[in-house]
Amino acid sequence: MTPVTLTDEAWEDVDPGVEALVDKWLVQEGDAVEVGQPLANAVLLKTNFEITAPATGTIAKILVQTGETFARGTPIATLLA
Amino acid sequence: MTLLLSTATEDQLWNREQLARVVRDPRWRIGICQQPGVVLGCSQRAVHDRLHSEGKRNEIEVVLRESGGGAVLVGPWMLSLSLALPRDHAWSVQGSLHSYRQLGRLFAETLRAGGVGAHALCPEKMNDAQIALRDRGLPPLAWACFGDLSPWEVVNAEGRKLVGLAQRRRSTGTLLVAGLLVERPPWSMLCALLDHPDRLADILRQRTTDCARELRNTPTPLSVWVQMLHAALTDALTRNPCVASTEA
Numbered sequence A: 001m002t003p004v005t006l007t008d009e010a011w012e013d014v015d016p017g018v019e020a021l022v023d024k025w026l027v028q029e030g031d032a033v034e035v036g037q038p039l040a041n042a043v044l045l046k047t048n049f050e051i052t053a054p055a056t057g058t059i060a061k062i063l064v065q066t067g068e069t070f071a072r073g074t075p076i077a078t079l080l081a
Numbered sequence B: 001m002t003l004l005l006s007t008a009t010e011d012q013l014w015n016r017e018q019l020a021r022v023v024r025d026p027r028w029r030i031g032i033c034q035q036p037g038v039v040l041g042c043s044q045r046a047v048h049d050r051l052h053s054e055g056k057r058n059e060i061e062v063v064l065r066e067s068g069g070g071a072v073l074v075g076p077w078m079l080s081l082s083l084a085l086p087r088d089h090a091w092s093v094q095g096s097l098h099s100y101r102q103l104g105r106l107f108a109e110t111l112r113a114g115g116v117g118a119h120a121l122c123p124e125k126m127n128d129a130q131i132a133l134r135d136r137g138l139p140p141l142a143w144a145c146f147g148d149l150s151p152w153e154v155v156n157a158e159g160r161k162l163v164g165l166a167q168r169r170r171s172t173g174t175l176l177v178a179g180l181l182v183e184r185p186p187w188s189m190l191c192a193l194l195d196h197p198d199r200l201a202d203i204l205r206q207r208t209t210d211c212a213r214e215l216r217n218t219p220t221p222l223s224v225w226v227q228m229l230h231a232a233l234t235d236a237l238t239r240n241p242c243v244a245s246t247e248a
Helices: B008-019 B042-053 B096-113 B123-135 B187-193 B199-207 B222-238
Strands: A002-004 A020-025 A038-044 A047-052 A057-062 A077-080 B004-006 B027-033 B037-040 B061-064 B072-074 B078-085 B161-170 B173-181
Touching: A020 B042, A038 B042, B004 B008, B008 B027, B008 B037, B008 B061, B008 B078, B008 B161, B008 B173, B027 B222, B037 B042, B042 B061, B072 B078, B072 B187, B078 B222, B096 B161, B096 B173, B096 B222, B187 B199
Parallel strands: A047 B161, B004 B027, B037 B061
Antiparallel strands: A002 A077, A020 A038, A038 A047, A057 A077, B027 B078, B037 B072, B078 B173, B161 B173
């Protein structure tokens, strides 16, 4: 399983303890996705980030639902590559 | 450069169009909405849907933006900037806080050049600024952009907010948006529209300031602020290299 995460670049200089929010999922579990395809939008410090597929495969499990928050390094989904 | 007269909907459309394709060069738009409107943050979708279902959009323009943060009351009291940057631009290639820092500093320098005492709030001073406001009985109101503070937003010496910032990052580019209060907004209107008690309008009044107030009611014409911002952006974005590793 490949974890889907918000990139380290997005967390650069952000205080530990600050969390991001999943704003919108653009795919569902079971969807086939291409590497680089936008999967979800997440908001961190008023910035809306596009989270993209790290590999081509199928969305196995969505771990963080719309409206929920997550910490740095936390996978928001898993992908079966 | 002339002052662009716009609407909240037109502004959001322009913003979406910029990131719909790869941004090759910095592009920006500075304008003002002649009519009042509410621009909600992307995470305020439920509020947006409620206002539409209640028919509030018949009273006032209500739109959802793609960047985060709280609601913004746009109108003739606020100058809006939208700035689209290539992903490899020096302002964009690092984290989002770096982009905020560059834009916040540019606004602060421009305001100071126009006689307004302002500075961009660095992350290390955020907590102190929030505590100072809270101690004055002014808690943050996260549902309103100008009711809260974020890193590198622009404030006066008392920590009252003048410029709000937000951002959208896609693989095609970065979009930075900013709102500068040139006059005091009718905060009661925002509270009424979003069903918040009117006493919160007083908190918004005291947590913010505007150019007219800072210049003791001898406001600089809008066209002058537009020209100054345009010149500052031209200097900072087009004269500097468009590739990483340059600390502006």
